[in-house]
Amino acid sequence: MTQDYQDGNALAGPLAELFAVDVTAATGRCVSCGDTGRVADLRVYGHELGWVARCPSCDHVMLRLVRSPDAAWLDLQGTLSLRVPLPPS
Amino acid sequence: MPPGQYLTEDFPVLSAGPTPNIPLDRWEFVIASEDGREYRWTWDELLELPAEEPTVDIHCVTKWSKLETTWRGVSLDVLMEDVETTADFALAHSYGGYTTNLPLEDLLDGKAWIVYEFEGSELAPQHGGPARLLVPHLYFWKSAKWVRGIQLQEFDELGFWESVGYHDYGDPWREQRYQGD
Ligand SMILES: [Zn+2]
Numbered sequence: 001m002t003q004d005y006q007d008g009n010a011l012a013g014p015l016a017e018l019f020a021v022d023v024t025a026a027t028g029r030c031v032s033c034g035d036t037g038r039v040a041d042l043r044v045y046g047h048e049l050g051w052v053a054r055c056p057s058c059d060h061v062m063l064r065l066v067r068s069p070d071a072a073w074l075d076l077q078g079t080l081s082l083r084v085p086l087p088p089s
Numbered sequence: 090m091p092p093g094q095y096l097t098e099d100f101p102v103l104s105a106g107p108t109p110n111i112p113l114d115r116w117e118f119v120i121a122s123e124d125g126r127e128y129r130w131t132w133d134e135l136l137e138l139p140a141e142e143p144t145v146d147i148h149c150v151t152k153w154s155k156l157e158t159t160w161r162g163v164s165l166d167v168l169m170e171d172v173e174t175t176a177d178f179a180l181a182h183s184y185g186g187y188t189t190n191l192p193l194e195d196l197l198d199g200k201a202w203i204v205y206e207f208e209g210s211e212l213a214p215q216h217g218g219p220a221r222l223l224v225p226h227l228y229f230w231k232s233a234k235w236v237r238g239i240q241l242q243e244f245d246e247l248g249f250w251e252s253v254g255y256h257d258y259g260d261p262w263r264e265q266r267y268q269g270d
Contacts, residue, residue, distance in 0.1 A: 004104060045106050048151045049230060049250055052105040059107060061186075066254040068267040073254035 008042035011051055014065055018072055021084050029080040032060035090154055091261035097153040102215045109184040109235050116219055119238035120168060123176045138163045143202060145225035148261040160223055162204030165196045176241035181222050184235040189248035191231055193241060200226055203236060228259040
């Protein structure tokens with residue numbers, strides 16, 4: 001069967017509109033199974049209605065992003081925490 | 090055609106997750122009423138119910154429309170016949186975890202079906218097989234693929250897309266795409 005998802009790098013463009021940092025370089029913890037991994041390693045489904053990023057370990061939805069003509073909705077209830085690497089201050 | 094839509098001849102596949110693999114001998118459809126009563130059908134029981142073959146236009150919120158699609162399945166009126174409820178709302182839920190909400194009255198009076206054939210062939214998994222909800226008068230995200238059941242309730246609980254910006258009702262003729270439309 002052909003792979004029906006992309007990796008989390010597919011989120012780089014749409015998330016860059018919302019955040020000043022590159023969120024695909026962040027690591028997130030899955031609410032469902034507790035696994036930690038890079039946003040770039042999530043499995044990203046769809047994009048026509050919205051981006052649905054799932055945990056590669058358990059398929060739980062970790063991030064949803066919907067873009068309307070004049071707004072974006074971001075849901076992170078499947079993500080327990082995001083660690084965003086920053087330049088040393 | 091509803092406003093803002095264009096015609097397509099093919100059948101785009103939109104998904105929010107992996108396509109679930111549901112063995113028919115373990116498939117079931119459940120309507121649960123607001124007081125906790127459950128009404129269940131196995132695959133064989135569903136096929137024994139009187140079927141209809143609706144020919145309907147479908148409209149996706151991503152702006153494609155497909156005219157005169159033909160389906161085969163069981164009207165929700167048949168499935169709801171013995172269900173006792175005073176609920177106003179329904180939350181359809183699917184194998185794989187998808188949900189979508191709609192007023193119960195939009196599932197009744199010949200407006201909705203549980204369908205298992207498309208254009209004379211069994212419904213393909215990527216299009217929601219073995220069975221999906223078909224509610225053609227609303228945007229197609231309301232026609233839940235891989236449908237597993239319907240929860241009847243007295244309050245409106247937002248579904249998968251409705252909770253991240255899509256419209257609560259989704260009437261294509263009023264272009265209710267996003268919240269606030
Ligand atoms: Zn997980």
